[in-house]
Amino acid sequence: MNNQISTDKNSLRVVNAFIIVDVQDCFITGNLALSNSSARQNGAEVVPIINHLLQTVSFDIIAFTHDWHPSNHISFFENLDERRKYLKGDQNKTYEPMDTVTYTGPKFEMEQVLWPKHCVQETAEVELHKDLMVNSSKNNIFHIKKGNDSDIDSYSAFWDNFKRQETELHNILKQWNVTHVYVAGLATDYCVAATALDAMDLNYTTYLIQDACRGVANESISNKTNEMRQRGIQIIQSRQIWKPFSKYLLTNLNTTFQLKNKHKYQSWIIYSKHRFPRFLCSPFLHNFIVRDINLHLQTYENERKIFFWWKEFSSYTFLTYVLQSTWPFETRLSFNSQYYLLTHIEQSKTINFLNPNDYIHPVRFVSSSIDHHNQNTQLQQLIEQYQDHSHVDLSEHQLTDEDMKIISKEILIRKQCKQLVLKSNRITSVGVSILAQTLHNNNSLNYLDLSSNQVSDDGVHFLSKILSMNSNTLKKLDLGKNRITDDGMKHLAQMIKTNKILTQLDLCSNEITDEGIRLLANAIENSNSTIELLWLTSNTLITDKSIESIIGMVKKNQSLKRLWMFKCNLSEIGKKKLKELEQLNKNFRVYVNNWKD
Ligand SMILES: [Zn+2]
Incomplete structure (x- = not known):
């Protein structure tokens, strides 16, 4: 783990848990797909980011949570009619999915969002996303099911919404002496926020990995994020804990370019020149030589900026940037302080930066070519x-x-x-x-x-x-x-x-x-x-x-x-x-x- 983030001087040993909340098909492509809710976010986008963290950060334990409801669950809009007798106020009133009602029973009086039927036990869409790297054979991987009581909804992975029944999560974390909890997944404004807030209440040092979450509605995402921040949860980006593998090209480049001996750069330059002609084949891109961008590059606001420019290697001896795509994990290079060279014809956009305080700033890229499949x-x-x-x-x-x-x-x-x-x-x-x-x-x-x-x-x-x-x-x-x-x-x-x-x-x-x-x-x-x-x-x-x-x-x-x-x-x-x-x-x-x- 990155020491900057996880070292807590008050505890003898830092033990990190990564809680991955509800990355289930239901919230990505299923009945309650986030892309259909007002913020129109795509839940699948968290998968490569979470996978990358799973691959590159050595969390001590990893917990996948599952929204796991019986078909007569209180949270389903479809079950409203069966539960009308518990409705507070006008029991004949018409409601729409996503409306909030107050039920006076059967167990407690509580507000309930009427979600479309989702995550029903043993159905196909209750599955975790197929690309999520779930290596269940390891002994530090846990699966937490929540929301199995038909009469109480459960957003948090620790407790039901009424804090009446506890899941096994807190016990597991205690057994492993976990001190720090990182939370990511779906949906930011509901299950992710509820889980992070409970982790904080249970005295874990808690981080929300913001770019590894997607939510339902912009307003509630921002309200819940503020609430989390106010309650002491640290809102961070995956880049702050992301660590490259030693086998990655960029790791080797980092090492090389940190050497004082500039002759050592030579082999990398030759490598890149080898790919250079391909880049030059695109006459169109010649019109996009963008200069002096590096000054802005170091601010997080420039995420998702599209990069497509190049410069010869003559001034490579200045500051060096190393760029990497997230998906698939392909490395691209950039050189010197004023210009960047992409060794790829395709446009790319940054999605984040690693260790912005270091001398070298790796930048992660995702492809943004026009032909990409789009879901809207x-x-x-x-x-x-x-x-x-x-x-x-x-x-x-x-x-x-x-x-x-x-x-x-x-x-x-x-x-x-x-x-x-x-x-x-x-x-x-x-x-x-x-x-x-x-x-x-x-x-x-x-x-x-x-x-x-x-x-x-x-x-x-x-x-x-x-x-x-x-x-x-x-x-x-x-x-x-x-x-x-x-x-x-x-x-x-x-x-x-x-x-x-x-x-x-x-x-x-x-x-x-x-x-x-x-x-x-x-x-x-x-x-x-x-x-x-x-x-x-x-x-x-x-x-x-x-x-x-x-x-x-x-x-x-x-x-x-x-x-x-x-x-x-x-x-x-x-x-x-x-x-x-x-x-x-x-x-x-x-x-x-x-x-x-
Ligand atoms: Zn649910």
């Missing part, structure tokens, strides 16, 4: 309703980056749609990079609305790279409310210098300052003759300092016809100066107070 059948059905070449509006559908693979494949490639509105979803730069790739050589899309997402400067970067190539037909781009700063404006300005297609650009409600405006105005002034409509409204960091660059832009550029700049931080004098521009150029209008002033 709801979205698939929705897309089927649209005709080819149509205008698709998927605003406010809680779409994630993962969904952008479907959108790319189905809407952009297959249906060749003309307009795509993805307003108010949960799309980050990762999703944008997927869309951006598909836009290359796309001849149908002319309007893309990504407003009110989390595109950020990185997303703008991906889009800008593609739009600079003029290999698409996109005329209108809406990037309103996406936390775009001057960094993003650098990329946009660069793009605007070469793009000859875009006519409308919406950048409302971002975090653009006068510097960003200077870059943009400069690009439009000197190198663009296509942008006609520009929205900069509600960028409250724009002040009168921008006036001069805007005046310069409007005076010289002939294409710009409309500029919206209300709700910025402009003085009355500044607004007046902008309005005067309308005298100079009869085709130009600027709106400084409202939509039409």
Whole structure:
């Protein structure tokens, strides 16, 4: 175990238990699949993470818990009618699955969530996920069944919800002198949280491995996580206890690169060069040389960022990063402080980092190629309703980056749609990079609305790279409310210098300052003759300092016809100066107070 985490000076010996909660088919693909609940999380995602921990961390004991109900269980919505006589309040009221009721009996008065029938003993879906590495032959592996009393539900692996009956878990942990408990599994906001909280109550030093859990609803996940934190449970990521095998390439690399003798690097360089030509075969990826990312790499926020760039080995003598995929456990390399080389054509995204305090930062990758199987059948059905070449509006559908693979494949490639509105979803730069790739050589899309997402400067970067190539037909781009700063404006300005297609650009409600405006105005002034409509409204960091660059832009550029700049931080004098521009150029209008002033 990583000493940083598990050493407790007060105890003589640290004994670690890993409790893996309910990683059962029922919660992954079965009747109570988390992907169907409001947070739409995929329970299967915890399997490789938990497996990796099982393989690489030497836990002293491991307990798999099983939700294990008789078919007449109190928690089943399907059993509501049989138990109506115990309903508190109106016994004839209609309820839906997932509603909470209060039963006054048969044993206790208690609140109960009416779950769809799930984890019924001896049925197929009660099984643990088939890929979960359950090595039951070892004597330190235990299986805990819970919820077998038909009249009391049991979220925690220690107790039923009424703390009336105890499972054997606490006894086992005591027998093994366990001091530290690590909890992961399904679902974060119910059985995982209840188990972790009980472990804490029983005085175990308790950790929740957050990235190895998936839950039911975003709100309760965050509430329960806060409660756990407040009660003293340490919320950690698997990377903090993850340990590479010595046989792994990256372990050897770590050792090599920590040596002062740089000649020892040579064999690794040769190895990587061997794979290098394959990487170079992809002309498309050449457009994605991303620089200076390493500064951001060390923050956890950059998880799920997509990496696809390369650099020759000439500067490898700087800091070295080692990258690894999680599934399958394949190692990829990156070199030096400024650039990374991936030895794989496929895009990858980090999912986490190991030992961020070390000199070398291994980064784990998972594949994110467009063809990956994706489970969002709801979205698939929705897309089927649209005709080819149509205008698709998927605003406010809680779409994630993962969904952008479907959108790319189905809407952009297959249906060749003309307009795509993805307003108010949960799309980050990762999703944008997927869309951006598909836009290359796309001849149908002319309007893309990504407003009110989390595109950020990185997303703008991906889009800008593609739009600079003029290999698409996109005329209108809406990037309103996406936390775009001057960094993003650098990329946009660069793009605007070469793009000859875009006519409308919406950048409302971002975090653009006068510097960003200077870059943009400069690009439009000197190198663009296509942008006609520009929205900069509600960028409250724009002040009168921008006036001069805007005046310069409007005076010289002939294409710009409309500029919206209300709700910025402009003085009355500044607004007046902008309005005067309308005298100079009869085709130009600027709106400084409202939509039409
Ligand atoms: Zn249950």
